[in-house]
Amino acid sequence: MHKYSILLLFTLIHFNFSYGQVYNSSYAEIVNKCAYDSIYKNLQQFESYGVKEIGTSSLNNTKNWIINKYNHYGYTNIVEQPFSYFGYNTENIIITKTGSVYPNKYIIIDAHYDTRKGTGTNDNGSGTVILFEIARLLKDINTEYSIKFIHFSGEEDGYIGSQYFINNTVIPQNLDIVLVFNIDEVGGVYGMTNNTIVCERDEINPTANNAASAIVTNELANCVGLYSNLTAEISFAYLSDYIPFEANGEIITGFFEKNKSTHPHTISDVFTNLDVNYVYEVSKAAIGASLHFSKALKNVLNIDKNYSFNNIIAYPNPTNNEVSILLGETKTDVKIYLRNTIGQTILTKSYEAVDHIKINIENQQPGLYFLILETKLGKSKNIKIIKK
Ligand SMILES: [Zn+2]
Structure with a gap:
């Protein structure tokens, strides 16, 4: 009952x-x-x-x-x-x-x-x-x-x-x-x-x-x-x-x-x-x-400004070839750019919805790179990645 x-x-x-x-x-x-x-x-x-x-x-x-x-x-x-x-x-x-x-x-x-x-x-x-x-x-x-x-x-x-x-x-x-x-x-x-x-x-x-x-x-x-x-x-x-x-x-x-x-x-x-x-x-x-x-x-949640990148994990870093980026939660309308130290853009990618990104830098010169993550509505985030 x-x-x-x-x-x-x-x-x-x-x-x-x-x-x-x-x-x-x-x-x-x-x-x-x-x-x-x-x-x-x-x-x-x-x-x-x-x-x-x-x-x-x-x-x-x-x-x-x-x-x-x-x-x-x-x-x-x-x-x-x-x-x-x-x-x-x-x-x-x-x-x-x-x-x-x-x-x-x-x-x-x-x-x-x-x-x-x-x-x-x-x-x-x-x-x-x-x-x-x-x-x-x-x-x-x-x-x-x-x-x-x-x-x-x-x-x-x-x-x-x-x-x-x-x-x-x-x-x-x-x-x-x-x-x-x-x-x-x-x-x-x-x-x-x-x-x-x-x-x-x-x-x-x-x-x-x-x-x-x-x-x-x-x-x-x-x-x-x-x-x-x-x-x-x-x-x-x-x-x-x-x-x-x-x-x-x-x-x-x-x-x-x-x-x-x-x-x-x-x-x-x-x-x-x-x-x-x-x-x-x-x-x-x-x-x-x-x-x-x-x-x-x-x-x-329908909150536009919520799309900030706070709990990002990138691994392995330094890396020889691939690096994985965990976003902590699903983000929508994400764009990424990989740039070298003199500001050249090596790679761009867009995702409708993503919680996990993998990029391959196997063919790049050893050194420092910057991965920039952006969403249409929110803040961008800059991560340093080191190629061994
Ligand atoms: Zn009452």
Whole structure:
């Protein structure tokens, strides 16, 4: 019935070992595009819609704003999932990005957008705007797994939106969920030092999915250290939309603020009582973690300036005849030139896509040569080669 098979657990453990987390400069380049100004403005915009309880026009207007955001980012698979609560209609918003290797396996990244008693700028405007930044920056990134960004409604009424999604989408479609990453109340407290984020793992029944949750939560904590200025603290998951997923056997993790604000669920849960810079740092950690969990493919990131040559190995060098150049990763539109010490070009070659180049200088005079590597969009690199 549920998916927490030993096989999946094994896969996750294997995944953990074989893709051990080291700082990924390609991920960091994307993380560094996280926009403080967008977060600032989006939090204020979220606040401007008012108290977002089920049955209010505030909640409906917020829903339309969220959908417009994803349209603007270029997403086309945006689904409203309506459900009703005491005669009032409301909707989950589900945005799907298809993975390149495992299109039918899903990472769910979610945040609720309904609020209670106040505008909920921390709970959960903070999670809402972080999803925007993740979705904006991952739009054109090739990920192995599919991602569903879900903005749930009805969280404050007892996870009824996420429960509805499980009952009406996950179970009937037998949706293959790799991981649920929930972001709720990460605004911090204005005036306090907000430098720690809580990474939440599953410590409740059923327990068969708890070990896998602990593994991915450790990975989440590692991403905090790698891609933000924050410190990670691991604690237990409770009181948010990952709970119905957990009960359904899924593997969950999440972010929650360390300094717990007293404002949520009151009229003072407003912009001026949270710490925008903290939301920005949590966003960076969340973007890094989303790239990591969805297995963004380093070789095909759509970042032009990424095409620099950093980890080149040339061997043997000095050489009698052939020299091999390992580029460390596949580069596209590569051109090479071999020049001698008086600037004459001895050889030129072009490659559409290449990770390994071999050149033969058997017929050249002994001495020093320069191999220049260039890409259409990036920096060039100069390597000294010695012919014996
Ligand atoms: Zn919340």
